[in-house]
Amino acid sequence: MYFPETHYPSFPFRYMSHAAQPVYPFRQQFPSLDVSTLQISVKRFRELIAQANILLNSLENRQFAQQIMASAQKGDDPAVQRLVRSIGVRVPVTTRFTPTGVFFNLRINPLHEENCCSLSVGLRWGE
Structure with a gap:
């Protein structure tokens, strides 16, 4: 069928303002969550914070x-x-x-079973 250049057939269906979303028949299954390793890491990290606090308190001593x-x-x-x-x-x-600072990296003993975390402290001491 021939149409003159000035006349085009109307679009056969309404224009949709958004693309159709695919429908999946099933949801992806994830393994059950086990937070025990995270909880151990948090506990060990708190120990690192306590050790860093000892270090920082000592650095407040001018002589040390x-x-x-x-x-x-x-x-x-x-x-x-x-x-x-x-x-x-x-x-x-x-x-x-x-020359301008010191960095301390505290970590859980690497031979320890839960080698989970480390804590870095950077302090400026010069210009």
Whole structure:
């Protein structure tokens, strides 16, 4: 059938303003939730927070802070580690320092069954 250029047949159905959504006959099944690992991680993380609190409270002591900074400026990492252990922190702590700050990474003992989490603390000490 030929139509002149100025006349087109009307659209055979109404224009829909939105696309049809597919219908799925079933819902995807997910495994049951087990939050026990998350709860253990939360408990261990609270322990890390308590250990970080010991560290922060000690760093408020001017003499201790000066000892940490002096050892760090000399690049004496074993002395920094000894100082951190001397205040009663019971978890492994990795220390990294720069001219402008210090970073402490506290973690649950890696040999512990629930090696779940770590806590990083960054503090500025210079310009």
